[in-house]
Amino acid sequence: MPVYAVTGASGHLGRFAVKSLLARGVSPSEVVAVVRTPGKAADLAARGVQVREADYSRPETLGSALAGADRLLLVSGNEPGQRVVHHTNVIGAARMVGVSRIVFTSMLNADHTTSPVACDYQDSERVLREAGVPFTLLRNGLYMERYTDHLSEYLEAGEIMGAAGNGRISAASRQEYAAAAAAAILQDEKGNRTYELGGPAFGLPELARVISEVTGAKVTYRDLPAHEYAHALWRVGLDKATARFVAAVDASIARGELETSSADLTNLLGRATTGLTEVVRAAHAG
Numbered sequence: 001m002p003v004y005a006v007t008g009a010s011g012h013l014g015r016f017a018v019k020s021l022l023a024r025g026v027s028p029s030e031v032v033a034v035v036r037t038p039g040k041a042a043d044l045a046a047r048g049v050q051v052r053e054a055d056y057s058r059p060e061t062l063g064s065a066l067a068g069a070d071r072l073l074l075v076s077g078n079e080p081g082q083r084v085v086h087h088t089n090v091i092g093a094a095r096m097v098g099v100s101r102i103v104f105t106s107m108l109n110a111d112h113t114t115s116p117v118a119c120d121y122q123d124s125e126r127v128l129r130e131a132g133v134p135f136t137l138l139r140n141g142l143y144m145e146r147y148t149d150h151l152s153e154y155l156e157a158g159e160i161m162g163a164a165g166n167g168r169i170s171a172a173s174r175q176e177y178a179a180a181a182a183a184a185i186l187q188d189e190k191g192n193r194t195y196e197l198g199g200p201a202f203g204l205p206e207l208a209r210v211i212s213e214v215t216g217a218k219v220t221y222r223d224l225p226a227h228e229y230a231h232a233l234w235r236v237g238l239d240k241a242t243a244r245f246v247a248a249v250d251a252s253i254a255r256g257e258l259e260t261s262s263a264d265l266t267n268l269l270g271r272a273t274t275g276l277t278e279v280v281r282a283a284h285a286g
């Protein structure tokens, strides 16, 4: 049986992906959870998953962590300015140990979006193409948690602030992207595949309306120019770089770059993605 390695398995997406593989009947002994801090994956080790230590920034740790793996889910790194180096290190190690397929979590519309992190994903996809190992690109849309994690703040303020204009967002939960990743890595694909992944698109005015309906509290959407939104985020405590980044993602949404009409997520999941009302209801129920 193939051995599946999952990086970032101590994080949200990677952990959900490991659990999805187990839920689909993969034996824990055939799953390798690659983590920087093994203690963070004690729950997975307790289930019989092989937990191996590696750091994307230390190439010497990656070969032994990936040894014996047939297929790899490379969960993208989160260190600004280092992502391409980190991904290059993992891809190089996977190639050296003979991994037969690399499944990489990229970003939605990576080849034509102008989002602030797009370059990192474009360069990483290029490295993957040049490595010569068959690959699957999971171009994930925004995480729904980008919004649901702030539900209590929206309710307290009575508004959602943003700079997304009338742009629409094809978001889905990490759990759904992870389930799709598990489905993708289990597939016996030939050649390279690219999936554009996202849930049913919504705009922020619609999100505000749905939150109002679900909670019974009035929440509206206030649209600001991107620079004003960044300033407002800074005033409520974000550092300047993060505030600018968040506002730039909204500007990208306003340009329609984080929307897709692709049914790839539904197809990989084998069911409809969770609708906005249901997502908000679940977040409100806690």
Ligand SMILES: NC(=O)c1ccc[n+]([C@@H]2O[C@H](COP(=O)([O-])OP(=O)(O)OC[C@H]3O[C@@H](n4cnc5c(N)ncnc54)[C@H](OP(=O)(O)O)[C@@H]3O)[C@@H](O)[C@H]2O)c1
Residues within 6 Å of the ligand: 007, 008, 009, 010, 011, 012, 013, 014, 035, 036, 037, 040, 054, 055, 056, 057, 075, 076, 077, 078, 079, 086, 105, 140, 141, 142, 143, 146, 174
């Ligand atoms: N689509 C979206 O809206 C969106 C939003 C945010 C992020 N992302 C991307 O999606 C990825 C997964 O999301 P997530 O929510 O699961 O993030 P997360 O919970 O922060 O998990 C990131 C994982 O990457 C691991 N990692 C980071 N740097 C590493 C390194 N140098 N060596 C080895 N492991 C390293 C972390 O290990 P530790 O536990 O040791 O820190 C953690 O397991 C993020 O890393 C980011 O690239 C996408």
